[in-house]
Each structure stands twice: as structure tokens, then as C-alpha cells.
Amino acid sequence: MNSIGFEFVQSLSNELSKGTVRLPSLPDVALKIKNILEDPDVSAKQVATVVGTEPSFSARLLKVANSAALNSSGTTIKDLPTAITRMGFKMAHSIAVAIAMDQVLNAHSLGELDKYFKELWHHSLNVAAISCVIARKRTKIKPDEALIGGLLHDVGKIYLLDRMDDYPELCENQEAFDNVLAEWHTGVGAAILEAWRFSDELITVAEEHEELDRVPTNSEGGASFEADLTDVVQVANLFSQAIEQGHEAPAEWAEVKSFGRLKLDDELIHDIMVQSNEEIASIVSALQG
Numbered sequence: 001m002n003s004i005g006f007e008f009v010q011s012l013s014n015e016l017s018k019g020t021v022r023l024p025s026l027p028d029v030a031l032k033i034k035n036i037l038e039d040p041d042v043s044a045k046q047v048a049t050v051v052g053t054e055p056s057f058s059a060r061l062l063k064v065a066n067s068a069a070l071n072s073s074g075t076t077i078k079d080l081p082t083a084i085t086r087m088g089f090k091m092a093h094s095i096a097v098a099i100a101m102d103q104v105l106n107a108h109s110l111g112e113l114d115k116y117f118k119e120l121w122h123h124s125l126n127v128a129a130i131s132c133v134i135a136r137k138r139t140k141i142k143p144d145e146a147l148i149g150g151l152l153h154d155v156g157k158i159y160l161l162d163r164m165d166d167y168p169e170l171c172e173n174q175e176a177f178d179n180v181l182a183e184w185h186t187g188v189g190a191a192i193l194e195a196w197r198f199s200d201e202l203i204t205v206a207e208e209h210e211e212l213d214r215v216p217t218n219s220e221g222g223a224s225f226e227a228d229l230t231d232v233v234q235v236a237n238l239f240s241q242a243i244e245q246g247h248e249a250p251a252e253w254a255e256v257k258s259f260g261r262l263k264l265d266d267e268l269i270h271d272i273m274v275q276s277n278e279e280i281a282s283i284v285s286a287l288q289g
Contacts, residue, residue: 044089088144124152128284132283134232146236148202156187156191161181164180212257234256
């Protein structure tokens with residue numbers, strides 16, 4: 001790593017150790033939805049009232065509710081309360097997060113870094129959609145939880161890219177740039193989700209999704225051999241990378257523990273990568289707005 005890369009990492013490390021790191025706040029649209037959904041007695045009509053104040057969110061939510069992935073009946077849903085009831089509050093929250101991330105990423109005009117923001121957003125959408133499909137096909141994990149896990153798994157990279165704009169020399173050194181993103185985004189992502197008061201499961205996704213030899217633990221702290229949310233997102237992340245690079249499923253996937261816990265053999269891998277492509281594409285399209 002060059003000297004400017006070391007300077008950036010040292011500055012970030014000092015902030016993290018002192019608890020003074022300047023973490024971003026959760027954008028307003030997502031915060032509003034998150035706050036109202038934390039009320040256990042809230043109704044779909046009340047949520048719709050809040051959602052209705054955000055035209056872009058209303059349109060996006062209706063589009064998702066009518067997507068092939070969530071509306072198998074094909075009957076068009078035209079009103080927000082019905083859409084929210086049909087998809088569930090957590091899915092509505094996931095869409096709010098998707099819109100918020102979209103706004104954050106598209107708000108940047110960072111010259112050469114623009115392409116990284118766009119690639120990151122595209123990748124996050126793919127991982128979210130694939131996570132949703134895997135959760136439904138292979139686990140008891142709710143698809144909406146998997147969707148938001150996929151959306152947020154690389155949130156640390158958004159923050160790091162934003163901060164790197166102050167270090168143009170770092171951006172000019174591809175190796176140092178890649179190393180900083182790879183080595184720091186998981187810890188930073190976990191810190192951001194903790195600051196945003198997301199669940200422990202989502203924080204673990206951000207922190208451990210790159211650890212291919214990880215062993216999940218249950219809520220009591222004991223060992224567990226069942227797939228968890230991080231396993232789902234980890235596998236979806238690998239699927240997405242292979243698809244984006246135009247590669248076939250590599251043989252070494254068979255050695256990754258999360259694939260084993262999800263009981264994914266060659267046939268099921270093919271099903272997710274090929275036969276589920278239309279379903280995955282419909283989710284990505286809906287989330288893109």
C-alpha cells in the first residue's frame with residue numbers, strides 16, 4: 001500500500017478506535033418508514049399515509065408489489081394499503097432502504113469514482129434479489145430479510161468511496177484502492193448498521209459476508225450448523241460476482257461451508273443461476289424504479 005493509502009487507513013483506524021468516525025445518517029425516506037414500522041400496533045393504512053408523502057417511494061412500492069416475483073396472481077395492485085398488506089411491512093422497509101441507497105449513490109458526482117458507485121449499486125441490487133430467491137427456495141429465513149441483507153451487505157464501501165474522494169492519489173493507485181476497500185468495508189459497514197440501529201443479524205451480514213470459513217452461531221451463542229442470513233447473502237454475493245463477470249459456477253464453491261449449509265448441489269446452483277434468472281431480474285427491475 002502506498003503512503004497515501006496508509007495515511008487514509010491510519011486516519012480511519014484512529015477514528016474507529018476513538019469512536020469518532022463520521023458515520024452517515026440514515027436518509028430521511030428510510031428513517032421515516034423505519035420509525036413508523038417499529039410501532040407494533042401500526043396499520044397498513046397508517047404506513048400508506050406516511051409512504052404517500054414520498055411520491056417516488058409510492059411508485060416504487062407499487063412497482064415491486066406488482067412484480068413477477070411478488071405478485072404471482074397477475075392481478076394489478078393499485079392502492080398502497082393493499083400493496084403494503086400483500087408484501088408485508090419488512091418488505092416495505094426494504095424498499096425504503098433501496099430508495100435511500102439509490103438516492104445516496106446517485107447524489108454523488110465524483111468524477112472517476114462515479115463508475116464505482118454505479119457498479120456497487122448494480123451489484124447490491126443483484127445480491128439482494130438473489131438473496132431473496134435463495135432464502136425462499138432453501139431456508140426458513142423470510143425473503144424480505146434476505147433482500148435487505150443483500151442491499152446492505154456492502155454499505156461500508158459506500159462510506160469508504162465517499163471518504164476516498166478526499167484522497168485523489170489513493171484513487172489513482174488501483175492496487176492500494178482495491179486493498180483499502182477489501183480490507184475495511186466489512187468493519188465499517190458493521191459500524192454503520194449499528195449506528196443506524198439495524199438488527200444484529202444484519203450487522204453480522206455486513207461484518208462476516210466475506211469470511212468463507214465462517215461458522216454461524218445461534219442467539220444463545222452456541223454453535224449452529226443451519227444456514228443463517230449471512231450464509232444466504234454470502235452465497236448470493238458469490239453468485240452475483242460470477243454472473244457479473246460472465247463465469248460459470250466455479251468448482252471451489254463446493255468447498256465453501258455456506259453452500260453446504262444451504263445444501264446447494266450443482267443442480268440447485270444451476271437452477272438459481274439460470275432458471276431463476278427471470279425472477280431475479282424482475283426484483284432488480286422493480287428495485288431500480
